[in-house]
Amino acid sequence: MTLFRAALVLGLLSAVGPFAIDLYLPAMPQLAASLGIDEAGAQLTLTAYFVTFGLAQLFYGPWSDQSGRKMPLYAGLTLFIIGSVGCAMAPDIGWLLAARALQGVGAAVLMVVPRAIIRDMHTGTQATKLMAMVMLVISVSPMLAPLVGTALVQLGDWRLLFWALSGVAVLSLVLTGTALPETLARADRQPINLRSLWAGSKVLLSDPAFMGLTLIGGFGMASFFVFIANASFVYQGQFGLTSTGFSLAFAINALGFFGASQVAGPLGARVGIVRLMGFGVFGFAGFTVALMLLAMSGAASLYVIVGMLFCANACLGVVIPTSMVVALDAHGRIAGLASSLGGTLQMLTGGVMIAITSLFVDGTALPMVVAIAMCGVAALVLALLTLRRISLDPATPPAIS
Template sequence: MKAATVATAAPSTPGDAMGRRQRLRLVLVLGSLIAVGPLTIDMYLPTFPALVAYFQTTSAAVQLTLTGTLAGLAVGQLLIGPLSDAVGRRKPLIAGIALHIVASALCVVAPNVAVLGALRVVQGLGVAAASVVAMAVVRDLFSGAAFATLLSRLLLVMGAAPILAPTLGGGLLRWTDWRGVFVALAVFGAALVVVAVSGLRETLPAERRRRGGALATLAVYGSLLRDRTFVGLVLVAGLAMAALFAYVAGSSFVLQQQYGLDEQQFGLAFGAGAVGLIGATQFNVRLLRRHSPQRILVASLGAGTVAGLALLFFAATGLGGLPTLLASLWAVLAAAGLAMPNAPALALSRHGEAAGTASALLGAVQFGVGAVAAPLVGMLGTGAVAMALVVAGGMVAATVVLLVVVRPARLAGLPADAVVVAAH
């Protein structure tokens, strides 16, 4: 049986009445909202060496600007998720995108790297609104197999955007400098406001909005944090994300400065790694027809740990040069691509009654741990060894948490909806 057919008895939802053209329009609108996050994070990666020279600062300071974006995303999800449950989807979305536009425009005239880093935090807060609301709208309109199908389309967008972002950034640098990247982000944000106002109606009726204020929200978060298995799975997802963001933060320096790739070649190499990650997430659908999510999670983290240690070996010895470094790095990304859908699916399946808040907490931890990983690479240096240490460390730590804290045997009797989510 295909995983997507597990939840065929879902109750009628508002999205069931939508025609094919309406669903396509919804996918385009939500896909645009989902894309702004990866574009904001990754589009300026090729400018890192240029930013070091322009601001006459260190690579660690520039990497902290990436940390700022991830921190803003983490905090923003915790705030905007419950807010959108209380006041509806459209108002937080439009306010968040407007904040992103203003921050992007101000980044263009940032006088120093400290101000740029602060503005990147604000950018992250604005981006969080787009990603949280897009996923909330899907939950409002669909359930069961229809939910999983639409989610799969959005995850493809989420995967494709990081591939395109550095390549787009590198292409812009042929015609402009680093400021042009932030101008492009501001223009994209302005287009998103038009899309949100004209193409997305309110999907959360007043009678379904959550009441109770901050205390009720804190109570839900407290109940989630008391679930050891949930917390462990969230940490596993976050540590796998840390390995990914260590690569994001360090790759521009390693590939451009140490191995001599230009900005366009870097964009292509970065995109190739993202293709492997996306391919693994789609291969996960086939694996779930034969294996459970917990079994795939254990195997993928084991493979990622081996690949991470191999990456560290090749980075330290220089054996095989750039080809072996890239091959082991792409193997880590592929393993992360298998782990990242299954750990959240297992975690969220435990708390269906608080899926929105659980999703916000999961996203906050993922981006929060990533925010720690990015400057750690810069503190250790700009070479391949520094990046490899953090990448391998993330995979090793994720495996240890899974085996010691989560204990895979506890995950027996998995609900069917976890299979659906993991498959998509």
């Protein structure tokens, strides 16, 4: 399987989970009005998705280590389809939350298994290049999904978005069956039992480099989740953008991340993956703290927010792919478990940050940018404690010292 084909297939599969978030962001105010709930209630639909999305990864990783990578994909996508249909038919917020939770359970497989497949195929700089190419394919979600969502809402209402997600998942099932080979040889499969799961989890949880790298990426992703949960209300409420205007502003923020992710591989080969990650974390923290100070002083206009988040997300574009790759490099034998545990920790970090932010939402940008800055500071502290443990030699894969 060529690098390009692998990136295309894995990217399209990986994009389904983010697509389930980004597609309906422009419709969140409409959804809230339709179901008679407030802004915090609408954000619960994201929290329900993120929590189950995170927890279910604990299951898919070990399962994929035992059965191979494809069977869990079939099961997860089937659950995602059922959850999407349930969302489309939801008569009230309780039903919608339950269906969104089921969606998250299904989508979790698309976070775990593609990362494990990348580790099956490559390590080090080559894996970073493949991860960056996958990120490029995933970029269709934050750039186009809100615009597609806006168009679909104009044709129907927010329920049509979930019918569309059902169709996307069906196409993903076909893609899995026809274009994705099995990458885990039978000789390398690990049986599932509580003893082996505990032993593997103990190794991962006691590895300060794995935990530090995972949480660096986790706080980076948490900043995205905080933005996702609040942006539609801030951009359309405080700044008066239309749903189309919001979609374009959202795409600009995403463009910084995915544009920068494409240079992560070449830059990592030149200056060292770990050193590059350090530069990225420092920039992310600097831009987000600066934005927070501007917001506190009343100087955070729409253009300032979009511009500063573009720069912060560009820094994250070289942090998140590299942190994922380096965290898995030393744990190839349990790549599925490592991917699932890392993904769970990252998603739970994001869910906690959304929950904290929801306590302070007031329809303005300040709570959002303060929470994003908190993520930046946390990632920087973790980087200062973690990256010194890892080899900085750009000519070799990172080694844990």
